[in-house]
Amino acid sequence: MSGARPPRPQEVEVVVVGGERDRVHGGGVSVADEAARLRWELSITAAGIGSFDWDLLTGELTWDERLIELFGYEPDGFGGSIEDFNARLHPDDLPRVTQALSDCIAACGLFEAEYRVVRPDGSTRWVQARGKALADASGTAVRVLGAAYDTTSEKDADARVARVMETMAAGFFALDRQWRFTYVNAEAEKLLQRRREELLGGVVWELFPDAVGATFEREYRRAADTGEQVTFEAYYPPPLDRWYEARAWPNPDGLSVYFLDVTDRRIAQSQIEAARRQAEEAAERLRLLVRVGEDLSATLDGREAVGRLAQHLVPLLADWCLITLVDEHGELSDLGSWHVDEQLREVVVDYRKARLRALSPDSYLYRAWRTNRPVTIDSGATEALVNHLTDERARQLIHRLAPESLAALPMRARGRTVGLITLFRGAGGGAYSAEDVLTATELADRAGLAVDNARLFAQQSRIAEGLQRSLLTAPVEPNHLQVAVRYQPAAAAAQVGGDWYDAFLTPDGATVLVIGDVMGHDVDAAAAMGQVRSLLRGIAYATGAPPATVLRSLDAAMQGLAMNTIATAVVARLEQVADERERDVTRLRWSNAGHPPPLLLAADGTVTSLAAHPPQLLLGVDPTSPRTDAAITVDRGSTVMLYTDGLVERRGHSVASGILRLHEAVAQLAHLPLEELCDGVLERLVPSGHDDDVALVAVRLHPLDRPRPPEAGPNRVPPTPPTPLNPRTS
Numbered sequence: 001m002s003g004a005r006p007p008r009p010q011e012v013e014v015v016v017v018g019g020e021r022d023r024v025h026g027g028g029v030s031v032a033d034e035a036a037r038l039r040w041e042l043s044i045t046a047a048g049i050g051s052f053d054w055d056l057l058t059g060e061l062t063w064d065e066r067l068i069e070l071f072g073y074e075p076d077g078f079g080g081s082i083e084d085f086n087a088r089l090h091p092d093d094l095p096r097v098t099q100a101l102s103d104c105i106a107a108c109g110l111f112e113a114e115y116r117v118v119r120p121d122g123s124t125r126w127v128q129a130r131g132k133a134l135a136d137a138s139g140t141a142v143r144v145l146g147a148a149y150d151t152t153s154e155k156d157a158d159a160r161v162a163r164v165m166e167t168m169a170a171g172f173f174a175l176d177r178q179w180r181f182t183y184v185n186a187e188a189e190k191l192l193q194r195r196r197e198e199l200l201g202g203v204v205w206e207l208f209p210d211a212v213g214a215t216f217e218r219e220y221r222r223a224a225d226t227g228e229q230v231t232f233e234a235y236y237p238p239p240l241d242r243w244y245e246a247r248a249w250p251n252p253d254g255l256s257v258y259f260l261d262v263t264d265r266r267i268a269q270s271q272i273e274a275a276r277r278q279a280e281e282a283a284e285r286l287r288l289l290v291r292v293g294e295d296l297s298a299t300l301d302g303r304e305a306v307g308r309l310a311q312h313l314v315p316l317l318a319d320w321c322l323i324t325l326v327d328e329h330g331e332l333s334d335l336g337s338w339h340v341d342e343q344l345r346e347v348v349v350d351y352r353k354a355r356l357r358a359l360s361p362d363s364y365l366y367r368a369w370r371t372n373r374p375v376t377i378d379s380g381a382t383e384a385l386v387n388h389l390t391d392e393r394a395r396q397l398i399h400r401l402a403p404e405s406l407a408a409l410p411m412r413a414r415g416r417t418v419g420l421i422t423l424f425r426g427a428g429g430g431a432y433s434a435e436d437v438l439t440a441t442e443l444a445d446r447a448g449l450a451v452d453n454a455r456l457f458a459q460q461s462r463i464a465e466g467l468q469r470s471l472l473t474a475p476v477e478p479n480h481l482q483v484a485v486r487y488q489p490a491a492a493a494a495q496v497g498g499d500w501y502d503a504f505l506t507p508d509g510a511t512v513l514v515i516g517d518v519m520g521h522d523v524d525a526a527a528a529m530g531q532v533r534s535l536l537r538g539i540a541y542a543t544g545a546p547p548a549t550v551l552r553s554l555d556a557a558m559q560g561l562a563m564n565t566i567a568t569a570v571v572a573r574l575e576q577v578a579d580e581r582e583r584d585v586t587r588l589r590w591s592n593a594g595h596p597p598p599l600l601l602a603a604d605g606t607v608t609s610l611a612a613h614p615p616q617l618l619l620g621v622d623p624t625s626p627r628t629d630a631a632i633t634v635d636r637g638s639t640v641m642l643y644t645d646g647l648v649e650r651r652g653h654s655v656a657s658g659i660l661r662l663h664e665a666v667a668q669l670a671h672l673p674l675e676e677l678c679d680g681v682l683e684r685l686v687p688s689g690h691d692d693d694v695a696l697v698a699v700r701l702h703p704l705d706r707p708r709p710p711e712a713g714p715n716r717v718p719p720t721p722p723t724p725l726n727p728r729t730s
Contacts (some may be wrong), residue, residue: 052131054082054144056105061085070127070150072119090116090124104144108135111146126155171261175220176254179204191261193240210237216246223248224255233262284316285439309421309447310338317440318423320348320401322355324365325419325451332356332369332420344401351397358391368408368420374441376407378431381424407432409440411448418452474716475503480636480702481511481574482712484674486682488646488694497693498525498567499644500533505717508544509575513697515595515642516569528565532558532619540571547571547591548627555593555623566620568595570642574699580633584704588640589631594618596645596659603637605670607663610640636703639674641666646692647685661685673711674700 050067054060061080063071068078071088078084089097093115104111111131116124131146171188173181181199189196194207204220205212215234223230229249236242243266246259291312313321323336334352339345359365364384368375377384381403389395403424411419421444423432432440475483483503490497498518506512514536518529535557540550550571558565572590580587590598592612600608610630617625634640648658662685669680678698686694702709 049147049149051147052129052145056142056144067148070125070148071117072121088117088119090118092116101144104131104133105141108133108139108141111144114151124152125150126152171259172257173199174254174256175204179254181207182254188259191242191244191259208236219246220248220255220257223250233266309443309450310336313421313423313440313443314338315340317436317443319403319426319429320344320424322348322352322422322424323419323447324356324422326369326417332365339401347397347400351394351401354391354394354397355389358389358394360388360390363388364406364408365420365422368410369417372410372412372417374407374409374437376405376432376437378405380404381406402426404429405431407437407440409437409444411444411451413445413448413452416452418448418455421447475501475697476505476511476718477713477716478505478511479715480704480708480712482674482700482702482708483511483513483716484678484696484698484700486678486694486696488682488686490646490691490693497646498529499646499693499695500529501642501695501697502533502537503697503699504537504541506541506544506573510544511574511699512540513572513574513640513642513699514540514569515598515644515695515697516567517595517644517693517695518565518567520565525565528563528567531561531563532565532567532569535561536569536571546629547573547589548629551591551593551619551627552623555619555625555627558620559623563620566618567593568618568645569593570595570598572598572640572642574640574701581704584636585633586636586701587631588634589629591627591629592616593627596643596648596655599641599643599662599666600632600634601639601641601666601670603635605667607667607670609659609663634701636701639677639698639700641681641696641698643697644693644695646694647681647696649692650687658685674698675711 050070051064052067053062055062059081061082061084063078063080065075068075071078071085073084073088086094086098097113097115100111100113103109109132111129111133114126114128117127118124127148128151129146129148131144133141134143134145136142166186168185168187171191172183172185173188173192174183176182180201180203184192184196184199189199192199192208199207205217208216211217214236215232216236219230219232219234222228227250229247231245231247233243233245236244242261243263244259245262246257248255248257250256310321310323319341320339321337322334324332324334326332334356337345337348337352339348364375364377382398382401385398385403385406386395389398401424404427405425407423409421409423410417411421421440423440425432475485477483485501485503487499487501498516498520500514500516500518502512502514504512514533516529516532516536518525518532520528532554536550536554539545539553539557543550543553545553551569554569570590570592572588575587575589576585577587588600588610590610590612592598593616597612598610600610602608610632612628612630616627643662645655648662649655650658662681665681665684666677669677672680678696682694682696700712702712708715
């Protein structure tokens with residue numbers, strides 16, 4: 001273009017920027033044309049824009065002062081030719097700008113270019129130019145009018161931004177409104193694993209198809225639609241296979257996206273989270289071990305221990321479980337079960353009832369029992385179990401429960417297998433890891449010890465109670481007297497106590513009632529109780545003496561035989577003389593050696609304590625201490641109750657308050673038959689887990705003028721009833 005010659009002058013129609021038309025001759029310009037041009041020049045001058053006018057017919061290039069200054073010319077140093085323009089263009093930009101001018105003139109179209117100007121002092125300025133070619137009537141360009149302005153500051157700012165962008169440690173790219181890449185920095189090339197040349201101009205959804213329908217597309221479109229910034233983290237699958245944190249914000253040209261590769265952070269977070277979960281699981285397993293140990297040690301009931309154990313194992317170690325006990329004869333019985341799903345618990349119970357009969361001898365359960373080692377099935381447990389079940393009902397139940405994996409573990413204690421734990425997990429529960437099995441084994445060991453302790457306790461309790469009861473004979477029930485006895489040992493294992501009761505006939509026809517308590521809760525106390533009881537029986541039977549005399553003789557015998565024991569006791573005699581028999585009344589004579597007072601329930605429901613006045617000393621302290629009898633007349637239909645302190649004494653409460661509770665209970669139950677009255681009293685006053693023996697003997701005097709009532713049961717008297725040797729007359 002710089003070497004082209006302008007066309008010859010001729011008559012043309014000039015279109016000026018102001019829009020006015022006029023006729024010119026030989027390149028002349030009309031007054032209207034000049035006015036329009038003046039207005040245009042004033043406008044662009046006010047805007048800091050320089051103007052140019054290139055007459056293609058004469059070759060004259062006209063610049064205003066702003067443009068002359070911008071290109072570094074002195075006012076009188078600009079020659080007014082295209083060569084002066086080309087002389088200031090940066091050599092690298094000259095070909096491009098010349099081509100843009102040639103295209104503008106050839107097409108009678110627009111001219112737009114941004115180029116560098118090298119000023120005489122060597123400085124470089126950026127210039128943005130826009131113009132338009134004007135044509136004559138034949139369509140030939142005769143003039144180019146335009147404007148230009150300095151964009152150096154913008155270019156410098158853009159360059160600074162570009163330098164920052166290129167050195168950023170984060171990826172950055174820009175998308176236009178058609179979702180095409182318009183800018184990509186170096187870090188974005190690296191993170192997106194694509195060269196800049198591949199990305200620029202490409203549509204993001206086509207270049208990265210896995211973003212379609214994923215978080216990336218949803219969030220980018222949300223930012224574009226709402227005009228709001230969005231921040232998110234998302235994963236892009238292979239070949240990138242990375243996690244990104246992205247921040248996208250809309251702008252007039254499209255969308256700008258700043259993003260980081262956070263894969264390592266996500267992996268670290270996952271590892272930290274996994275470690276945290278492992279720590280929590282380990283802590284929960286430890287807490288479980290502690291809970292199981294504490295809970296199982298709190299009960300000495302084997303069945304209760306099994307039930308508690310099953311509920312502890314679910315859901316931490318299993319979706320459901322079964323607990324099997326092995327008795328002394330080597331017989332297995334499923335006694336406990338639990339399922340995390342309440343609706344399936346009854347199904348587990350049904351399977352528990354059918355399982356042992358249906359399992360084949362080579363099944364997992366029997367292998368664990370025989371080898372004393374855990375047996376696991378990592379997957380396909382349902383089918384494996386079906387193959388070992390011989391009962392169709394059991395197969396149907398296991399299909400409903402659908403276990404995927406299982407672990408069977410022996411419970412051992414004191415060198416023997418006392419039971420087995422079977423843990424089941426459903427689909428998604430995973431196989432039992434070595435850590436799972438270790439935890440379950442520790443639980444099984446603790447549970448085995450607890451179950452065996454419960455077994456030993458039950459065994460010792462049976463022995464202790466059997467020993468205790470063997471020392472207590474069945475009471476007599478002569479004529480119209482009904483006698484009821486109760487004995488409850490202490491809850492602790494083998495706590496044989498010194499409590500006893502007795503009821504027997506003497507040769508003179510009296511019925512003797514005895515309640516007593518030897519100090520202590522051990523075998524020695526039980527042995528001493530047996531001796532004291534036998535001595536008292538013998539003395540009372542042989543002598544037919546009043547109660548006070550019997551107790552004095554017993555106290556002396558205890559000292560003489562060096563028994564070295566202390567006991568409390570009440571001895572009572574029910575006796576009648578002829579006059580009393582005719583009046584249908586009975587004399588009750590008793591003596592109390594430091595024992596809780598007997599209780600009298602009258603026929604009208606009145607409850608009275610039969611206290612001794614003054615209180616008398618315990619047995620085994622001073623055999624010379626005086627003892628006296630007390631006596632009252634009782635009507636038929638009355639009930640006399642003797643009891644040990646285990647019935648009324650409670651930790652934190654006085655004996656007096658316990659006796660008051662006893663009176664209230666007897667008054668409320670007075671209408672019941674004697675046996676039911678005794679049961680009701682024990683139920684109300686003796687809590688579970690009580691730590692003292694309880695003995696009770698009660699006698700009800702039924703009327704003599706009618707048959708013995710059915711609820712009194714049969715008479716119980718010695719095979720040869722004694723004949724009165726010395727009937728009392730007073």
